[in-house]
Amino acid sequence: MPDKMGGTEMKKQLYGIAVGFSLAMGFGTSAVAAEDPLKIGFAPPVYDTLDYFGQFAVAFQEEMESQGVAIEFIARASTAEANVQQQLDIVDDLITLDMDYIIVGPIDYFGIVPALQAANEAGVPVIVVNHLDVHPEDAGVDVLAYSGYSHAEGGEVTAKWALENVLAVGDKVGLMFAEPGNQISEQRVGTARDLWSDAGIEIGFEHYAYWEQARAFDATERLILANPEVKAVYAGNSSMAMGVANALKGMGEDGVEVFGFGAVPPELDMIWEGLIRGSIFRDSQSSGRYIADAIARHSKGEEIEKQYPLDMVMVASRDDVLTKVPEGALRLMENWPEIEKELQK
Template identity: 25%
Template sequence: MKKWMIALASTAAILAASSAMAAQKLKIGAAPYGLNAEFMQIWTAALQQHPAVKSGEVELTVFDGRYDALVQQEQFNTMVTQKFDAIIFVPIDIEAGATAVQAAHDAGIPVIGSNTRVNSDLLTSYVGSDDTISGYMEAKSVLDKIGCKGNVVVLEGPIGQSAQIQRLEGNKKALAECPNVKVLEQQTANWSRAEAQTLMENWITSHPGQINGVIGQNDEMALGAIEAIKSAKLNPKDFAIAGIDGITDALHAVKDGTMTSILQDARAQAQGALDLAIFAAKKGDYKPESDIWAQYPDMPFKDGKQKEYNVPWTPVTTQNVDKLLETRK
């Protein structure tokens, strides 16, 4: 065979191999409810650090839901039109998100839930943490600190999101154990530090000297309440304040003794969901590549076909806070 024919044959083989590799690359979309706050930023970064994304096996596209169910629906329509292989979904609304899941299901695209829930039986599987448990844990930490008597305020997440619904359920369970505690105010601050600060400033004015505890359904809102307390020239350590998520500023506040927090492992939720998305897209021909399954032996991957995978909560303490802060550098 002539040299130029050999060269052409070699080139053709390389192109064929490249085309095969390109064909094998999975197109996976992630649809979180919004990217403004640190928790979902950590969640997104964990997806991008997944071994399958770093190796090029997966082409990952992350959408910003902008805290709007209609925006998330349009993003699903885009992914359906562009024939994504799988979708990871973190819905803003437990009910409205079902329409998006239905659209993907009708197009034959598997949807893996992560972090927040959707009221749909069509999810292939779900990776998250039981928010009822965290709601109980955080409220109990506040109630224990105030001796099960006095007055508290509750800062809720976006009304209608599963985390808000379940954390409130946990909050109420703890409050029922302390009948002498009165809830002075209860309102959504939409996971926002700024909104929580404004609400808390108003409540401090409306109930001077009466608020003993703050139950913030996430860390951002608890931190907003702390800022309001400081602005009012009061000492945050005179209040019992709790949040959920274990974001960086909250870790520092725990270390400082101004609040309590419970770590929600965004990395485990994100990478676990991506492993399951790849598993579904490859119809089971895949072994998980993330190390999170070894990290949480009580949450085994098994055959990848379970409907639900629950990532455990980790209370942030003075003993583990420095180690957790190391992971944020």
């Protein structure tokens, strides 16, 4: 993440970020001290306390502790969010480490299938997060539970909100995807593109920034200079949206609206400051609590749900930040002192 997020970088150190390596933690109470801890492996695409998966992990561990379930939690993330092969290797490593459960946040919904199959063969229950849809039967995988939402629905919500509040027929937009062929990116950004095209919005450019803030930042000036009539840029995740917004700020360009997807605390800060117009918020802390409870109950032989859905909301103003985002996420924002005062009014 660029140095422009200096305050965020300092906060990351306070919260103990673990990216690209393992993190092992044990929780429990005396009531379960005699029992072996559950070994939980977590394979997200990125691992950072301020992002979706980091907040999931924090809430997951807190819920396990509150239920008095002793765990050994090992989180390993790819060094690059688009590195599917590395994520496959990480899941294989977790299987070798004899995990009791493996939680995966797939970089690619279908690309992760070989790893899920390997876990099935090893008899390790697997949970998929950041996705709600059950894998089709012909994928040949048995997933214990899913927690997430529809990425396409999020793209639709973004597109319709922008049509109602920002865009008009004939306006041009720019689009930031992940890597070519990435299903999540196509669902989020491609869905919006199709809706906008049908509504008479022109596509000024499409660019692949591989989910990365730095790539989005580096490309924005060139893309905007080549497409000066672009009125808005929609980036398919928080990191890319922040990269676009920071680049526009550096250019002194305040006539281009930026839309993101994720509304993680640093992105919420930029919405609060007026640098990003809006973003889809999903409560990953709730997802962490859902999955912790599911594993705790499953480990006792109880039946659990197959799907744990999350609500999605568009956050596009200070009032939205105050009324739509849980306080746990707000407290991670740089603007929390000001927000706290607003909440107390």
